[in-house]
Amino acid sequence: MTDPPILALDRARISYFTRAGEVNVIPDLTFALAPGEALGLVGESGCGKSTVALAIVRYLGRAGRIVSGRILFEGRDVAGLTPDELRALRGHRVAMVYQDPMASLNPVMTVGRQLMEVPMLHEGLDAGAARARALAMLAEVKLLDGQSMLARYPHQLSGGQQQRIVIAMALMAEPALLIMDEPTTGLDVTVEAAVLDLVRELRQRHGTSVLFISHNLGTVVRVCDRIGVMYAGELVEEGSIRHVFANPRHPYTRGLLACLPSLGRDKRQTPLVPIPGQVASALVRPIGCGFAARCAHVEPGRCTSQAIPVRPVAGEPGHAAQCVRAAELPPWERRRGVAGAMAERRSGEVAVRVDGLEKVYRPPRGLFGSGRAPVRALNGIDLLVTKGETLAIVGESGCGKSTLAKVLTGLETASAGRVEIGGIEVASVRVESRSRTLRRTIQMVFQNPDSTLNPSHSAGYAIGRAVRRLRRTAGGAVAREVTRLLEMVNLRADLAGRRPERLSGGQKQRVALARALAGDPDVIVADEPVSALDVSVQASILNLLNDIQAERGATLLFISHDLSVVRYLADQVAVMYLGTIVEAGQAADVFAPPFHPYTEALLSAVPVPDPDAQGDRIVLEGSLPSATEIPRGCPFTGRCPRRIGAICDDTPPPTRQVSSGHRIVCHIPAEELRELQRAGILTRHSG
């Protein structure tokens, strides 16, 4: 690194000033980014990652300020820039891509105008030249049919297309530095994989430096050369991707790695190890190591008495950790559980049986006109769930998995087909007409921690009400039961009095789980219960779900888009695409060849937190088609990389029994699929 760095933070201290006084989010941060380099910043939410990104372009709002130290961009301190210079810096020399593409795009302007604006504003190009540049850039971000794309409005694009437009817009100005703040968090795995590969490719072609912020170690590995682990505003470990992943020296880095589900882990062999506690408030900063309170290797006195220096790791240039015990920690063993060797299939009672289930939403006819096409959300679902098992339902958003959950719980009714829960037919029984016993039998945990609890009521009220209604308990027994349920989900009983606004995301999901358990259900439907949570919190909730299920012998229907989580938790897996199940079976079978081509694509898109296992990917073209036009033949035909011909378009594929309980719905015979797939993906995921 002989070139001067493009970006250098030199002992920067960043604070927000509020009524409560100075909230010091970043106490003392130093790092540098070389031209053309990509640095990934990882850490839980609340660690100050986004604050760093905002401080670089001095966009901290009225309350935020760089208190001391310097942030040098191309050798100049951003703190000293005039408003005009700042404007030239933002969007021209430094471009930013945020998590929600819709928030970055102007909904009332066509994509073309928004793209053309960039060079017209910053370089004074005329409209014709700007248009040519915009078209070229669209081709670079792999958006086909650029001409028609330019004329569209943001709402006419899918989430992946929108994020590509945002990236195109960022690159239009040929920035020297691209800051990406969780750019793929809201996207489906398949889309995420394509966007990450695109970023990697564009970076190499344009030589742009990238500061990539993410909570997902797998995505960072895919894009970056170096990684910086942030905890409570401090860079606790920094180094090349290879060094940090092979030999993490800070306990926090190790914690992040240990709590990450991956395709090689399942609940029996390699349980996740959550990091206890949560990121402390920036208001009170302990003396010494900020992580000491949550650290398994803490030594009282040494760790908590003085400021911890950053020390280089011996023999690994560029790798440094801020831990007094960095050199003493035992060698790191990367967990590589050998997936497979599944537990025996339970042959118990059937808890849930679904037969030929269909759900069609017919939009109401308007007063005028004929109404829109019906949405076919579920097209013939067959499922069998044994008591005490975990069935995971996987698929991209829009595949109908949430609709399935709603029909099971009675929030929606089926259009055709049968659903039996504990032997009772419920397909067309709305939740309002279900008996109390039936309502007790099946309960649900929802996705969004912010909407799962009523902001007007305390946690205890929500749980207590469920106890009262589902068990007909009253009086003091309710309070005792609430306490018991809170303890069951590892929450202190005094949290019962708190409103949701004073609970963390993980605590809210625990309360929601306690509420679902109030009726002592036989079947728990969990719809993406951890997708909105930090990895460390996610790990503890997954373990909790697992413990509770094992302890009570309940059946768990786990809906998720995250295959790593599914691999970890599930006994049985069903892969859904466009309202049908394309592959189903024991987890070990589904996660080993032969795969349905869709399962194969999903698996190859999963970000793997291992620099040595970055193979080629199967990139699915386009996005999930609309459920108003279901193809006549195979639903996956339009995007299938292994499509064999017209038969896929015209004839519905047969269901092939690969082994006991493992079925694939595809025109290609299982043996042939196995041969095709043996070479590719298997090597990548053996670890």
Next chain:
Amino acid sequence: MTLPTTAGRLPAVSTPVRFGLARAWARRLGLLVESKPALVGTGIVLFWALAAVLAPVVAPYPPNANHLAAVAHPTPSATHWLGTDHLGRDILSRILWGARTVLTVAPLAVLGAAILGSLLGLTAGYSRGWIDLVIVRACDIVLSFPVIILYMIILAHFGSSALNIIAVLTLTKAPIITRIVRGLTIELREREYVAAAKMRGESPLYIMLVEILPNARGPLIVDMCLRTGYNVVIIGALGFLGIGLPPPDPDWGGMVKDTYGMMSVWPHMALFPCAAISSLVIGFNLLAVGLREIGLRD
């Protein structure tokens, strides 16, 4: 991530539970002081509320007493600070007493409209279908009438009294509240906590009143505040049109009606009641703006 907006809330997280409620209220009062519009609005509204409550004590004269000596010289003087009207009645006393009526009738009418409108809006938004259609169309019909004409017809028919004015204002304002609450309900009924309530077998009435309504209260309170201000204007207008409260009891609108003919000679007779109406309306509006500001920040 710790963004500026959430940073301001950090301290609340660490406060002990027992003081949670008291602290929350203290915090809200603190916010009221911090928002300038809210502060000024509260000041004005409180001033008039005090005036209304204390009118019997602080008003210098009975409101309907004629001071014949003042008829010749009704302009403001040391004995009559705001002067007297053409019948020699003390304007200050009449304004203070008039505050009593307006501050009883306007808020009661808003409360009535809020209760009726919330129930209709919740029912329409929660059940959708034909019930929704009927309620929404009924609201549209009421809203499509020119309200002043409507007031005149109804009050002329049933006679004008405080109770009838409250009833009329309730009926004509409820459709607006219905629309607001319906809109909020349609959004809130899709929340996961409503689904959870259904799954434990709650009745629709419980879901509407306990799960949905409390979360619609923010916009509702702001709107009620604003609407109280509008009602003050309408009550003034009704008084001015002569279909307000029956004479001789003081009514700000009626005071203007009785004296605006003498505007060119004695402008004070009409101007002071006008100023009273305006200030109260401005007070309620500022309070609404302030509450919205606080609501956004909260």
